[in-house]
Structures are given as C-alpha cells and as structure tokens.
Amino acid sequence: MKPCIFLDIDGVINPNRKKTTYHFDYSLPNNLAKKLNHPKIADLNVYLVNQVYSCFSKESIDYLKKLIEKYNAQIIITSSWRIVYSLEQLQTMFDIFGLGKYIKATTPLISPRTKAIQEFIDEYNITSYIILDDFDMSNVFDYHFIYVRNYFKEFDYKKADYALFIQQKELSN
Incomplete structure (x- = not known):
C-alpha cells in the first residue's frame, strides 16, 4: 500500500484562530464549481465552502501536496470532520485545492483517535x-x-519529509 498521511484538519490545515474574518460569498460554491469544472462543489454547504476556501492555510496545503507528490502518498482523514461529512464530501471539499483524489479513506469512528488510527x-x-x-x-x-502547532508549516513539513524518507529507506532494505 502507498504511504499514508493520517490527517487531522483543525489545527493542521485549518489554523487555530479565535477569530477568522473573511468576505463571505454566497456564490462561491457555484463559482468554484464552474471554475474547476466540478459540479459537486456547488452541492456542498455554502458556509463549508467559504470556510474551506478562505480559512484553510494555502501554505499548509502546498506542503501537503509536496509530501503527496514526493512519496506518492495518500491521505486518510482522522479529523472529527469525518463524523459530519461523508468521504465523498471530504474529497469534494479537498478538490477545491486539487487534493480530493488523494483522500482515500477515513479512520473508524471510535475513540480515542489513537485507537482509530492504530x-x-x-x-x-x-x-x-x-x-x-x-x-x-x-x-x-x-x-x-x-x-x-496551529498549522502545518515548513518546520513540520521537514519533519514529515524526514520521517517518510527514513521509512522508505527501511522498506527498500
């Protein structure tokens, strides 16, 4: 199986901020659906699309893309978002950033999260x-x-890159 990135959303790609202000756009789901030629985006909740588009860290998304491309990795969602949204909805919201095809599964709905991942x-x-x-x-x-801490940044990317590098090296030996 391809390398897996078990991904939490809040505090990882959706930064922990007490107050995030952005221009709310009721037409954003339809505009993105047309722009990206992805009609399912228009079916997502308008508030969700605005939050994902405006609040997810573009820097974090870019570092995540680099890991996926470098290691041919796939994403497994561990976030509590998996309780509220279906796998298809999660894939569609990540398609806003071109990452939906890498979302392969969610962990089981059990607690604690460590047990679900294991x-x-x-x-x-x-x-x-x-x-x-x-x-x-x-x-x-x-x-x-x-x-x-707060969001996935260069420091975290370097640690993640090294951890995957070491594992790939161990598997090839």
Whole structure:
C-alpha cells in the first residue's frame, strides 16, 4: 500500500484562530464549481465552502501536496470532520485545492483517535505512514507522529519529509 498521511484538519490545515474574518460569498460554491469544472462543489454547504476556501492555510496545503507528490502518498482523514461529512464530501471539499483524489479513506469512528488510527494501520497492514495532528500522540506513534502547532508549516513539513524518507529507506532494505 502507498504511504499514508493520517490527517487531522483543525489545527493542521485549518489554523487555530479565535477569530477568522473573511468576505463571505454566497456564490462561491457555484463559482468554484464552474471554475474547476466540478459540479459537486456547488452541492456542498455554502458556509463549508467559504470556510474551506478562505480559512484553510494555502501554505499548509502546498506542503501537503509536496509530501503527496514526493512519496506518492495518500491521505486518510482522522479529523472529527469525518463524523459530519461523508468521504465523498471530504474529497469534494479537498478538490477545491486539487487534493480530493488523494483522500482515500477515513479512520473508524471510535475513540480515542489513537485507537482509530492504530486499528486502520493494523487492518490495512500500513507499513509507511505519518500522522499530522495538533493533539500529541508521540507516546503512541513515536517518529511517525508530527506534532503540528496551529498549522502545518515548513518546520513540520521537514519533519514529515524526514520521517517518510527514513521509512522508505527501511522498506527498500
């Protein structure tokens, strides 16, 4: 199986801010659907589309894309967003940034999150992975875990890149 990036959303690509102001645009879902030739974007909730488009960190998205492309990785959503939105809706919202096709699954709806991730790893025999989260899981996942503070930035990207590099090297030996 391809390397997996277990991804939390809030605090990783959706920065933790008390107050985020942006220009709310009721026509944004339809405009993006037309611009990206993706009609399903128009079916998403208008507030969700505005939040994703305006609040997700473009820097974080770019670093995530770099990891995906460099390691031919796929994304597994671990965020609580998986409780509210279906896999198809998550893929569609990530399509706003060209990442929907990399969203392959969500972890099981069990608590705590560490157990859900471990269960997924065991069930699918995942051998190469990283976890991007703002909840510290380093005691469970060691160097596979990247503790993101506020949003995924260059420092976090370098740690994630190194962790995946080491795993790829180990697998090739």
